Amino acid sequence: QNFSIMATGDTRKIFSKVAIGPKTIDVAVHEDFQCIIHVKRSEFEHIPxxxxxxxQKYSLSVNDFYRIRLQKLLRDEQTILRNIEEKALSFIEHFGRQYFYGMNESTLHSCLLSLIKINENEEHSLLNVHQYYTQMTIKRKSFIEQDSTNIQQCLFRLILSKLIQLVSPESVILKLPTFEEKVEQWLCNLYFQQQEHFNLGNFIQQLISKPLLNIDNDK
Structure with a gap:
């Protein structure tokens, strides 16, 4: 709001008033200059x-960013993500939302957002699941890529492998019998064999150790 324009012939300069403590100075800014201030929602009510x-005030959440990027995908890719979201929500509700530590309204959309990649040309596409693996996640490859030709299934299982990390072993033991036998078996194997939930030392060792094998993400 506080700006002034100085013009001389064919040229002009725009000055904005910038206050630093009790002192206010005029600073030359570009004509397309825009000031964006990011404020946490929790701090908003304390700002004068x-x-x-x-x-102008806008409230943006993880959910908003997900929806924006979703619309920039190809239609078939949008359908895949919507199907994954529906299946993931069904899994969460069946398992019991209260059993997921830290679960809030943004958790699932944050996971789904990680499946959308942007290249150097600002083009949006789905994550290539073969490029997902790290030293920490390589054990899940057999679970995620049970059928490597089925992109939707691979990405859904990737999301599932993230969500299941948020529940305790006691909760898994309690809820597994409520699933179909086949689902119960591969969830049990994923949680107890392909993830580390019991030994912090082992978890840290996996995190910092050098790979014991070469991970070819193209295979």
Whole structure:
């Protein structure tokens, strides 16, 4: 709001008033200059009203960013992600939302957002699941890529492998019998054989150790 224009012949300069403590100075800015201030939602109510009145205000969440990027995918890829979201929500509700530590309204969309990649040309596409693996996640490859030709299944299982990390061993033992036998078996194998939930030392060792094998992400 606080700016002035100085013109001389065919040229002009725009100055914005910048306050630093009690001192206010005029600073030359580009004509396309825009000031964006990011504020945490939890801090919003503590910000003085006069400061807020100087800006247009928008509230953006992880869910908003996910929906924005989803719309930039090809239609078939959008369908895949919507199907994955529906299946993941069904899994969460069946297992019991209360059993997932830290689960909130943004958790699932944060996971889904990680499946959308942007290249140097600002083109959006789904994650190539073969490029997902690290030293920490390579054990899950057989679970995620049970059918490597089925992209939707691979990505859904990738999301499932992230969500299941949020539950305790006691919860898994309690809830596994509520699933079909086939699902119960591969969830049990994923949780107890392909992830580390019991020994912090082993977890840290996996995190910092050098790979014992060469991981070819193209295979």
């Amino acid at each position: 009203a006069p400061f807020l009145s100087r800006f």
